[in-house]
Amino acid sequence: QVQLVESGGGSVQAGGSLRLSCALSGYTYSYFCMGWFLQAPGNEREGVAGLGSDGNTVFADSVKGRFTISKDNGKNILYLEMNSLKPGDTAMYYCALAWNPVYCAAEPLLADGMDYWGKGTLVTISS
Numbered sequence: 001q002v003q004l005v006e007s008g009g010g011s012v013q014a015g016g017s018l019r020l021s022c023a024l025s026g027y028t029y030s031y032f033c034m035g036w037f038l039q040a041p042g043n044e045r046e047g048v049a050g051l052g053s054d055g056n057t058v059f060a061d062s063v064k065g066r067f068t069i070s071k072d073n074g075k076n077i078l079y080l081e082m083n084s085l086k087p088g089d090t091a092m093y094y095c096a097l098a099w100n101p102v103y104c105a106a107e108p109l110l111a112d113g114m115d116y117w118g119k120g121t122l123v124t125i126s127s
Contacts, residue, residue, distance in 0.1 A: 002026040002116045004095045009121030016085050016125070022078040022095030022118060033104035034071065036080045037111055038091035038123075045094065047109025049080060052101035058109050062088075085125045092120040 008020040020036065035050030035058075049069040050058045057069055068081045078095060096114035098104075103113035 002097065004097060004116055004118035006093065006095045006118045006121040009093060009123045011124040011126065012085060014086055014125055014127050017081070017083045018085065018123060020080040020082065020093055020095075020121060020123075022080075024076045024078065024097065027076075027097065027116075029099065031099065031101050033098040033101045033113070034078045035096055035098075035104065035109045035114070036069065036078075037094045037096055037109070037114075038089075039094065039120075040091040043091075045111045047107075047111065048093070050104040050109040051078065052104030054101050054104075056101070056104045058104055058107045060108065082123075085123075087125045087127045090123060090125045092122050094118055094120045 003025045005023045032053045036048040037045045039045040051069045066084045071078045095118040097116045098114045
């Protein structure tokens with residue numbers, strides 16, 4: 001059974017940093033697209049950053065230059081390093097995985113393409 005468990009959310013002031021983690025278990029295939037999505041109250045879930053098994057990365061325009069995505073393959077953990085945080089980054093952040101790495105080949109990262117989801121971790125940025 002595939003499971004994604006997020007951690008690392010919290011409350012920080014604008015300009016600060018956070019690192020989100022997503023622990024993956026139960027997935028034994030070599031190919032994947034893993035990504036982070038955010039959802040603010042009243043809004044749809046939108047892609048933030050994705051990393052494919054082929055090394056491709058995609059980022060939302062709003063986070064380019066501020067966020068980085070990486071994966072520790074030994075520990076099976078996906079990270080989202082978030083810097084220069086803004087109040088507009090406030091949202092629930094979800095980790096997701098798709099079987100097909102093509103979903104990480106082009107922007108935007110699409111929620112409809114994901115096969116598995118975590119339960120989310122809350123990020124709150126105060127001004």
